[in-house]
Structure formats: C-alpha cells, structure tokens
Amino acid sequence: MELTLLGTAGPKGWPQPFCTCASCLGCTGPVVRGPACVLLDGTLLLDCGPEPAHAAARAGHPLTGVRRLLLSGPAESAPLAWLPAAGLVEVIAPSGPPAWLPAPSAGGPQWRQVAEEDTLDLDGHRIRVLPGGTPGRVAYEVTGTDGTRLLYAPPSTLPPEAEAVRAWTREGGHYDVVLLDVVSWPERLATLRRDGAVTEDTDVLAIHLSHESPPGEELHRRLAAWGARAVPDGGLVRVGADASPSPRPHRTLVLGGARSGKSAEAERRLAACPDVLYVATGGTREDDPEWAERIALHRDRRPDTWHTAETVELTRLLAEARQPLLVDCLSLWLTAVMDTHGAWDDARWAAGGREAVRADIAALAAAWRACRVPVVGVSNEVGSGVVPPTPAGRRFRDELGRLNATIAGESDEVLLVVAGQVLTLRSLPSPRSPWACA
Ligand SMILES: [Zn+2]
Numbered sequence: 236m237e238l239t240l241l242g243t244a245g246p247k248g249w250p251q252p253f254c255t256c257a258s259c260l261g262c263t264g265p266v267v268r269g270p271a272c273v274l275l276d277g278t279l280l281l282d283c284g285p286e287p288a289h290a291a292a293r294a295g296h297p298l299t300g301v302r303r304l305l306l307s308g309p310a311e312s313a314p315l316a317w318l319p320a321a322g323l324v325e326v327i328a329p330s331g332p333p334a335w336l337p338a339p340s341a342g343g344p345q346w347r348q349v350a351e352e353d354t355l356d357l358d359g360h361r362i363r364v365l366p367g368g369t370p371g372r373v374a375y376e377v378t379g380t381d382g383t384r385l386l387y388a389p390p391s392t393l394p395p396e397a398e399a400v401r402a403w404t405r406e407g408g409h410y411d412v413v414l415l416d417v418v419s420w421p422e423r424l425a426t427l428r429r430d431g432a433v434t435e436d437t438d439v440l441a442i443h444l445s446h447e448s449p450p451g452e453e454l455h456r457r458l459a460a461w462g463a464r465a466v467p468d469g470g471l472v473r474v475g476a477d478a479s480p481s482p483r484p485h486r487t488l489v490l491g492g493a494r495s496g497k498s499a500e501a502e503r504r505l506a507a508c509p510d511v512l513y514v515a516t517g518g519t520r521e522d523d524p525e526w527a528e529r530i531a532l533h534r535d536r537r538p539d540t541w542h543t544a545e546t547v548e549l550t551r552l553l554a555e556a557r558q559p560l561l562v563d564c565l566s567l568w569l570t571a572v573m574d575t576h577g578a579w580d581d582a583r584w585a586a587g588g589r590e591a592v593r594a595d596i597a598a599l600a601a602a603w604r605a606c607r608v609p610v611v612g613v614s615n616e617v618g619s620g621v622v623p624p625t626p627a628g629r630r631f632r633d634e635l636g637r638l639n640a641t642i643a644g645e646s647d648e649v650l651l652v653v654a655g656q657v658l659t660l661r662s663l664p665s666p667r668s669p670w671a672c673a
Pocket residue numbers: 250251254255256257258259260446
C-alpha cells in the first residue's frame with residue numbers, strides 16, 4: 236500500500252488563515268500543512284481539503300486516477316465544492332449527500348451512505364467502517380492488495396471503550412500504519428497499544444496537526460517520544476517498506492527549576508504508553524494542605540490507567556519494574572536518603588554520612604543503567620540561584636548537582652525545561668528492544 240499525505244492538518248490547516256499567533260506566523264514554506272487528505276494507491280482519497288487537486292499536483296500525483304472519496308464525517312462539514320468536476324465514481328460517507336450536489340443523472344458522483352461494520356471491496360482494497368466515537372463520524376480500516384492494513388482515525392472517530400478497539404484487531408492483528416491525531420490525544424495511542432492494534436512495527440503518522448501543536452523541531456521531538464512521526468504535506472509513505480519511527484529513548488532525565496513545566500513534560504513523554512507506574516518519592520505530608528494540593532493537581536493530570544507508588548525505594552523498583560516508570564522526583568529521593576543517613580548534621584556527615592549517601596547514589600545509578608523498562612526521571616536543577624545560607628543547604632545543593640550529573644551520564648536523553656520550553660541536552664540513539672510498552 237502506498238500513501239501520499241496530501242494534507243496532514245486539521246480542518247483549518249496550519250497556519251490557520253489570518254491567525255496572528257506565533258505558531259501560525261512562523262509557519263511558512265515547506266512546513267505549511269493543509270486539511271487532512273490521504274491518497275491511497277492512487278485510486279482512493281481519504282477525506283479532502285478544499286482543493287485536493289492542487290495539493291496532489293504539488294505532490295506530483297494528479298488525482299486523475301482517483302475513483303472514490305471516503306469521508307470520515309458529515310458531508311456538510313466537508314469542503315466539497317470541487318467534487319462535481321472531479322469525475323469520481325463514488326463518494327462513501329457516514330451521511331447522505333449535501334442538498335446542492337448534482338444527482339448522478341446530472342453528472343454528480345454516486346453517493347453511498349455507510350454504517351458501522353459495513354465492509355466494502357473497492358478496487359482491490361477491503362474497507363471496513365469502524366464505529367466512531369461521535370454520531371455521524373467513522374474511522375476506516377483499509378486492507379491493501381498486498382495484505383497490509385491501515386487505520387485512518389481522525390478526531391472523534393475512535394471509541395473510548397477499549398473493548399471496541401479490541402474487536403477491531405481480534406481478526407487481523409496489529410495495523411501496519413495508523414493515521415491519528417496523536418498530538419492532541421496521545422492517550423488514544425496508548426489505548427491502541429494496550430489492545431494490540433499498534434505495536435513497535437506500526438508506523439504511526441500524526442494527522443490533524445494545528446497551531447495547537449508544538450511548532451518546529453519540538454513537534455518531531457515530542458512525536459518521537461511517543462513512537463510516532465509527522466511527514467510533510469505531499470510526503471509519500473510505502474507501508475511496510477519505509478523505516479518505522481526512530482526508537483524511543485529508554486532512560487530520560489528531565490531537569491528544571493520550580494514550576495518550569497518539568498513534571499508535565501515528563502508525564503507527556505509517557506502519555507502514549509499504557510500502564511505506567513508513577514513513582515511519587517515525596518510521600519504524604521500530614522497537616523500540609525499546600526503539599527496535598529500539589530499532589531492532587533499532579534494526580535488529576537495523569538491518565539486513569541496509570542498506577543501510583545509512593546516510595547523512596549527507587550533502586551529496588553528499577554530492578555523489578557515490568558512496566559514503564561515515571562519517577563517524580565529525584566530531589567525528593569535525595570532528601571529521603573539524606574534523612575536516612577542523618578546527613579543534614581555536620582558531625583554525622585563527617586562520620587560516614589557522606590560515604591553512605593554517595594553509596595546510595597551509586598547504587599541508584601547502577602539500577603538506572605540496568606533498568607529494562609522505559610524510565611523517565613524528574614529532578615530539580617538547582618545551584619544557579621542564591622547560595623543556601625546553611626551548611627546543610629549547601630550540602631544538599633552540591634549532592635543534588637552530583638546526583639543529576641551521575642543520572643544524566645546514564646541516560647539516553649537529558650532534557651532541561653525552562654519556562655515550559657524544552658531544551659535537549661543529550662539525545663543518544665537507543666536500541667529498540669527495551670521498549671515493552673504493552
Ligand atoms: Zn494560529
């Protein structure tokens with residue numbers, strides 16, 4: 236199966252016309268994206284923008300061989316003014332034709348209204364209509380002449396119920412390529428992974444990009460963390476032949492100051508992964524409403540499928556983990572380690588406390604290196620501000636600096652979050668095998 240992505244944005248495109256946001260003003264040239272539209276094997280068109288013929292011509296694929304258009308939503312919401320001149324054999328949609336469209340007797344295309352679970356054989360492609368998450372919207376599964384399978388699921392077309400997704404894959408196994416609004420809803424990718432519809436061999440392509448998506452390289456960095464990718468408009472994808480996304484990082488350290496957005500970034504990195512174990516190292520603090528509020532805020536942000544462990548026994552967890560881990564955060568872990576060894580006290584620090592703390596850090600680093608599941612750790616970047624007034628404060632600042640440097644040295648990817656912006660400090664290629672997301 237061969238796809239040409241004629242458009243990869245949402246209905247308004249990216250840039251959104253006349254929008255003055257920084258993202259839209261900066262979106263010029265080859266990164267301009269039109270409304271979602273996919274040309275499949277030169278004969279089928281999945282959804283369309285207002286001028287698919289021009290998009291196709293720019294991509295070097297005239298639409299003269301296209302026989303059918305498949306719409307995923309209501310005809311009224313699709314820009315179909317070009318349709319009467321296109322000479323298509325048939326339009327397939329979950330709704331009836333718009334009133335203005337000429338009847339087939341007057342030169343208009345045949346219109347076939349489909350319902351969930353309909354199966355059609357068209358030009359060698361087997362099409363299955365999948366139940367949409369919203370009335371009037373459907374997703375499509377396409378099996379090509381070579382047996383490769385595609386899932387096309389624009390927004391509002393994926394049912395939230397896991398059982399419905401499982402039913403899709405019961406017969407055919409995983410999809411070879413999935414087109415999905417990954418950026419707005421990475422949790423849906425997690426659902427597809429959990430139910431076996433998406434595996435490490437699936438090429439996940441982001442569609443419905445918009446000015447809400449992160450601009451520039453940040454888009455590609457974020458998608459890569461989710462095991463997905465974005466291709467430019469006009470991009471050609473040979474299903475099963477093109478390389479799948481580059482492997483996701485195995486061990487990631489996210490650094491940042493207070494309220495920098497480091498925890499949100501760490502959570503985002505695992506958002507397309509089902510069954511993450513969130514490791515809260517801060518524990519519970521009785522009679523501290525501010526702490527309770529912070530914890531509640533963090534918890535509300537996390538998907539329901541994630542589990543939480545409140546523990547400082549990180550070294551053991553890293554060795555035993557069988558699911559992806561998010562550790563928030565290493566600075567609180569260090570606080571607990573210093574508590575354990577009485578390291579705040581000058582005399583105890585001098586009498587073996589230092590060695591005990593550093594032994595625990597070395598053991599953590601060894602466990603981090605040996606960890607067999609994806610792990611994302613959060614830590615505070617301190618030491619750039621005022622010098623702490625007490626010896627104990629300075630000691631903690633110094634040991635945290637050492638801890639961060641040690642863990643960073645054992646990580647494939649190190650990020651620094653400043654004012655919500657992510658800087659990549661280190662990005663090393665990592666092998667495929669450690670990822671066992673599902
Ligand atoms: Zn905009």
